[in-house]
Amino acid sequence: MRRRWAAALAAALLLLLTDVRPALAGAPITTAIYTADPAALVVGDTLYLYTGHDEAPTGGTNFVMRDWHVFSSTDATTFTDQGAKLSISNFSWAGADAWAGEVERGADGRYYWYVPVNGNGAGWMDIGVAVGNSPLGPFTDAKGGPLVSDSTPNSSPLNIDPTVFTDDDGQVYMYWGSYYGLRAARLNANMTSINGSVITPSGVTNFWEAPWMFKRNGVYYLAYAANDSACSQPGYACIRYATASNPLGPWTHRGVVLDQVSSTTNHPAIIEYKGQWYMVYHNASSPGGGNFRRSVTIDKLYFNADGTMQKVVQTSGGPTTPGNLAATATPSTSYVSPWETLAAINDGFTPANSADRSHGAYGNWDHQGTEWIEYRWPTAQTISRSEAYWFDDDQGIDLPASCQVQYWNGSAYVNVPGQSGCGVAANTFNATTFTPVSTTRLRLNITSRTGYSTGVLEWRAFS
Numbered sequence: 001m002r003r004r005w006a007a008a009l010a011a012a013l014l015l016l017l018t019d020v021r022p023a024l025a026g027a028p029i030t031t032a033i034y035t036a037d038p039a040a041l042v043v044g045d046t047l048y049l050y051t052g053h054d055e056a057p058t059g060g061t062n063f064v065m066r067d068w069h070v071f072s073s074t075d076a077t078t079f080t081d082q083g084a085k086l087s088i089s090n091f092s093w094a095g096a097d098a099w100a101g102e103v104e105r106g107a108d109g110r111y112y113w114y115v116p117v118n119g120n121g122a123g124w125m126d127i128g129v130a131v132g133n134s135p136l137g138p139f140t141d142a143k144g145g146p147l148v149s150d151s152t153p154n155s156s157p158l159n160i161d162p163t164v165f166t167d168d169d170g171q172v173y174m175y176w177g178s179y180y181g182l183r184a185a186r187l188n189a190n191m192t193s194i195n196g197s198v199i200t201p202s203g204v205t206n207f208w209e210a211p212w213m214f215k216r217n218g219v220y221y222l223a224y225a226a227n228d229s230a231c232s233q234p235g236y237a238c239i240r241y242a243t244a245s246n247p248l249g250p251w252t253h254r255g256v257v258l259d260q261v262s263s264t265t266n267h268p269a270i271i272e273y274k275g276q277w278y279m280v281y282h283n284a285s286s287p288g289g290g291n292f293r294r295s296v297t298i299d300k301l302y303f304n305a306d307g308t309m310q311k312v313v314q315t316s317g318g319p320t321t322p323g324n325l326a327a328t329a330t331p332s333t334s335y336v337s338p339w340e341t342l343a344a345i346n347d348g349f350t351p352a353n354s355a356d357r358s359h360g361a362y363g364n365w366d367h368q369g370t371e372w373i374e375y376r377w378p379t380a381q382t383i384s385r386s387e388a389y390w391f392d393d394d395q396g397i398d399l400p401a402s403c404q405v406q407y408w409n410g411s412a413y414v415n416v417p418g419q420s421g422c423g424v425a426a427n428t429f430n431a432t433t434f435t436p437v438s439t440t441r442l443r444l445n446i447t448s449r450t451g452y453s454t455g456v457l458e459w460r461a462f463s
């Protein structure tokens with residue numbers, strides 16, 4: 001039998017050390033287009049997101065990215081697409097691959113947009129820089145050629161994903177890279193040339209790509225995508241982070257701040273806006289989405305008193321399902337393992353399969369037999385259908401042997417009348433229909449298979 005005591009202990013310790021707060025009930029910043037690779041910038045009272053634009057067809061197996069969009073918001077919830085403000089065609093020396101960029105305000109008050117592009121010269125990806133007089137541009141090529149290319153001494157094996165940071169003394173730094181090759185350099189005050197040597201920073205454990213640098217309370221933070229098996233399934237990435245007391249390191253790895261998402265790539269932007277910190281990232285959870293049809297989304301991020309970051313709760317897997325009464329219910333349970341997340345069952349996420357715990361999962365390992373989850377509403381709801389998406393981690397949690405939907409009739413829990421059967425299939429929502437009941441509480445009794453516990457990724461209820 002598999003043992004998860006070490007994980008349980010670590011998770012229980014984490015729960016003791018951190019406080020749990022409500023997350024932003026989010027959705028993608030848009031479903032009109034597919035967006036990816038966010039960078040965030042606050043100017044005045046406006047939050048700007050600079051994103052890539054995924055244009056791969058349904059089922060496409062490669063990135064199709066030709067331009068970048070700017071989104072603006074004054075509440076970090078509703079975003080306005082200001083349009084494609086920069087395009088591959090702005091760089092006469094480049095031909096394709098409008099990948100992950102970032103905008104930084106220069107000492108001259110202009111806005112510099114650093115972007116990886118496929119140059120027409122030798123090698124693959126280069127980093128170019130455009131400039132504009134406002135956060136919305138218009139932007140033009142600021143240099144007329146790459147700022148970083150394969151011919152830059154000590155450049156990364158893949159020169160992509162620049163993050164640009166200005167320190168309090170005005171010195172500007174750029175980190176970038178992929179294929180495990182993180183690089184850093186000082187930029188000159190003109191924002192368009194490198195000052196000194198390109199260095200290989202130390203201590204950034206399991207760096208893969210997508211660095212994002214910021215400073216808080218005198219501490220430098222570097223968040224980045226890592227794809228090691230300790231934090232993500234093969235082919236997927238989590239977001240780890242490191243801290244330092246010097247902008248060029250050495251860095252100290254601090255842990256995972258964002259678990260893997262529903263897209264294979266993962267890409268962070270961390271920013272404080274109107275007194276609240278946010279994690280902006282992308283996933284594949286929008287309708288028709290995929291690894292090359294991603295959507296930028298945003299969730300709140302919290303710091304612990306010691307400056308470490310709490311793991312972000314992913315609330316924004318896609319638009320809410322119309323009529324799903326679970327969205328307004330308070331969940332409870334007979335038992336949840338300390339490292340699992342009861343709140344996952346009504347976060348509105350549509351799992352990709354029964355092993356998809358990218359939005360957390362409810363699980364009751366190592367209990368066996370019958371456990372229950374329940375929804376409560378402050379006022380009576382008329383309910384005639386529920387849909388359960390079972391969690392199966394291929395370890396101690398398996399599909400249930402059986403289940404039963406019950407409701408509170410005012411004095412006791414009783415089976416819902418005319419129940420159509422309670423399905424236990426994997427990788428799908430199992431619908432149970434019944435004669436409508438009016439109740440403040442709906443309960444799902446779940447009975448395990450011998451030797452296993454049970455879990456739920458999402459449980460919906462409808463009138």
Ligand code: FUB
Nearest residue numbers: 037099100160210265267
């Ligand atoms: O969007 C193309 C590439 O995928 C980005 O440059 C990486 O960060 C990854 O998200």
